[in-house]
Amino acid sequence: MVELPPGKFSTLLGQLRRGAVVLRLAIAAVTAALLVVLVRGWEPPRDFALGEIPSRDLTARVEFKQLDDRATRDARNRARRFAQAVYDNDPAPLAQLVAQVRNEVLQLASAESLEKVDQSLWSQYLPQLAEGTPAPTDEEKRTEFERFRTALATEEAREGFGLALEKAVQPLQDRGILDRAPTDANAEQIRVQRPGKESFPSVVPVRDALVDNVRNDLDQSLRRLMPNLEVARHVFARLRGNLPVTLKLNEADTRKESDDQAAQVEAVYRVFQPGDRLAEAGVPLEDAAMTLLELDYKEFLARQSVGDIVGRSLSTYWLYASMLALCGLGLYRSDRESVVELGRYATLLTAFLLASGAMFGVIYFAGPQWRLEMIPLLWLGMTIAVAYRHQSALLVLITTGFIAAIGFGWSVGESVIALAPGAASIILLDSVRHRSKLLLVGFWAGLVAIVTTLSVGAIEGQPLWSTMQLALATGLWPVIAGSLLTVSLPAVERVFNIQTDLSLIELGDPAKPLLQELVRRAPGTYNHSITVASIAEAAAEAIGARSLLVRVGAYYHDIGKMLKPGYFIENQGKGVNSHDALVPAMSTLVIIAHVKDGADLARQNRLPQCIVDFIEQHHGTTLVEYFYRQAQKKSLDQADDSKVDESRFRYPGPKPQTKEAAVLMLADAVESASRSLVEPTPARIESLVEELTRKRLDDGQFDECGVTLQELHTIGESLIKSLTAVYHGRVKYPDQVTA
Incomplete structure (x- = not known):
């Protein structure tokens, strides 16, 4: 019986049954999963960056709201203006005045005649004459004094006077007397509290506490409570100009009350509906537009369903696994040792993961504006070129670039800007025989980055000034990547178990102890x-x-x-x-x-x-x-x-x-x-x-x-x-x- 040789599919199945092949495929599968986690593959990438000029209007994908700082600030300022000012009430001066008035009235009532009374004291009890009214005669003064004294002639009348006076003044002691209305606070009401007493502040209408209004209220109270209007009229004349201000503004409590009122005001938001324009085509994205786009992006992520997250994660994983598989196949054909030797294979994937993680970290913390993620990408390409072959380095660089394009949402132009200097550095990196080699390679790769950035900017119609700034930045990153590799070269040699020409030159030094012993x-x-x-x-x-x-x-x-x-x-x-x-x-x-x-x-x-x-x-x-x-x-x-x-x-x-x-x-x-x-x-x-x-x-x-x-x-x-x-x-x- 003639048996035909196995076909490609049968050969592939046979290879997949080998334990070594399964192990390497499992490592690649785990690497793809870690990549999905590193770049948060379940989230769509941001398609905007500060300073970018969109080619079309950017509109809201979902309904979201933005905090309106100005409107919120105005609303809280209004709340502060309507907050009640807090005053400390000290009724002691008013109580002292009442006691003094009682004593003075008793002194006046006990006088035998007007001539024998203290004229300066009695003058304080005389009501002010209306403008144009003639001054009273001496007889009229005596008659007026006699009426006042007669009204208080009995003990009962004097006792009634004292009770009526305290009753008329008591409301003033409770609510206090205010010299002027509060500013930058509620002009209708104030909060009055007694210092040192544990009681809730009372709310007092500002009108009732103002001294001018208090005089009128006191006049009415005295007339109503005192049995003799003549006495009430003279007592009011004494009190009218001597009422003390008993309310003092408590600034700390007032400020706290104002802050509490402002804190109770809910923030004011602007609501954006799907389709509302967030950024205009042809206008560079600035902070205001970036804020709106970021809010829209976060709200879009928050509204993703579990199905959306799982579906996107699986799709991203499939793409990453496919690209890793293609890269592995290319490495197997161009540099078989890098795949066959498990240690080299694991080291390669580890370096790949570290570089990808560094790229994501740079974008996450620094943003994509200045393309800082190119530094770990370039470092990876140059490292693989030193440790493996140039074909392997190009394969790994392109694979990393494609994965970054998917994970970070790079456009075609951005991908070209990232990959061109990396490819140039790999091609130029033939051997490392002196320490300035990597810096020189970084310099030439930087020139490639500058030219590429300017070319892509011209094709995409970006403004010349912003393109030149980005070109200078991208031209600097290869030099920095070369410097980093120069510093880390001994560690790279140890980790990848390789010897660069630089270390070989050191090994070939005739002064090495082993060679000296051979000579001897x-x-x-x-x-x-x-x-x-x-x-x-x-x-x-x-x-x-x-x-x-x-x-x-x-x-x-x-x-x-x-x-x-x-x-x-x-x-x-x-x-x-x-x-x-x-x-x-x-x-x-x-x-x-x-x-x-x-x-x-x-x-x-x-x-x-x-x-x-x-x-x-x-x-x-x-x-x-x-x-x-x-x-x-x-x-x-x-x-x-x-x-x-x-x-x-x-x-x-x-x-x-x-x-x-x-x-x-x-x-x-x-x-x-x-x-x-x-x-x-x-x-x-x-x-x-x-x-x-x-x-x-x-x-x-x-x-x-x-x-x-x-x-x-x-x-x-x-x-x-x-x-x-x-x-x-x-x-x-x-x-x-x-x-």
Whole structure:
């Protein structure tokens, strides 16, 4: 039975059944959910910003109301003006006046005649004559005094006078006497209270408390209560001009009463109906319009139903998950390690989430006016370009931009302004060999941002001045993002487990303790490493690999030899070979051990994993051919029928996993072998390089590093050129004597 190969759908289902794939999909799904939470995906984005010029009239979507500050203030001021002023009533001066009048009246009533009375005292009891009335004669004065004295001649009359006087004055003591009406308060009524007494204030009409009205009321009361009108007339004359003011304004209580009345006034609102214009087309949005738009937006959110919230959340989640899936597929094809290695995959998504959260935080707290959210977006793009590949950085940048456009309501122009400088910085960020590189990239990306902002502003018809201000701001953000990445570069290297060219240059410093120890213990190995580094760097440059990484890896690839330097030929003196006393199998173990020893030394000295990989992979699983042949010969000489186990004479590996490791393997092999050439002519060097390359290719050493045959050919040509330059012919001078 012939079975056809599975189709694409079947292959996809098969991949989805794998646990590793399911785990990564689950992480991406959780990331999409977190994005929905970060950007509040259940809320529609604001489609307005301060200073923006709308292309159409912006109208109310729902009914809402706006607090009318002016009308509310006027209403509360009116309430304050109608609030009752609070007065403290002190009746003591009035009571003293009443007591004094009683004594004076008794004194006058007990006088025998007008001539014997105190004239100054009696004059106070004489009513004022109307204008034009002639002054009374002496006889009339005596008669008037006698009538007054006769009315109070009896004890009963005097007692009645006293009671009538107190009864007439009592209302004045209760409500108090006011010299003038209150200002900035209720002009009809006041509140009167007795200081020091726990009682509720009484409400008194202002008219009843004013001193002019009090005089009239007192006159009527005296006439009504006193049995003798003559006495009432004279007593009123005494009291009329001497009534004390007993009410004093209590400013603190009055202010409190005024504030209480104002607080009871409800705020006045302007009501906007759906369709009412909130902002005019072509007019920049200012604070007043922004306030109305914000109120409309919040009211719209408040009226969302549960179904609306759930529906929008699910739709946003689907869009985010789809874009993350497309981004993951693109990363899998362009930079498979970023998805296959779970640590790198999780780190990438974490950086993506942090940048998205920072963008939302900036917009939430600072607003979208000056596009500050571009800083975390640019930082993310440059970070991914440093930690991964340029294609990966562009994919992540575009995905983040699309997610931000959905979450923040960016227009096409706003999206272009945000993505253009990010793409420019990624393209320009080829390597970081000096600390000013990131700042320089930020500067050029800033120029791209300025030009892009001006172009978009011109297309959308934005005012030139506001567009220029925004362009200058967006031109500054890439420089700031580059500065932030410069500061955080050591942390980025540690978190993403990468080595930038800047850190590689530091690792390649000959003054490093490990390299200094190699010079001291195994100078021949050190010289070999320096030569290998030189020729390997040129070969890596020829195929577009990371030449600096290869050079630094070559410095450290043989550090394990310093533990047993005498067993390696480059460190041996003439006629001295430590392997003469060992069997081939033991010699092989000593030789192979330098790989494990070197890796252990590298880890002890905290060298990065990429350098450890060079140490472990630079021999791959190749055969220690010299001692293998010796073992075979010894077996034949001893007539031993057992076959020599080839696996015991191979390095443990692994095989080279990167192109850089493959370059170092070939450079190390051809440099060591070229030392054995009696006369290293270009032809012999070429033959040697081709032979060693073919052997390792046939041995499958390049099966796992992705290097192509064309690249192997290019590497070989570079190695031939470099070795020919190293072993170039020299002129023999006439006086030169062979040592």
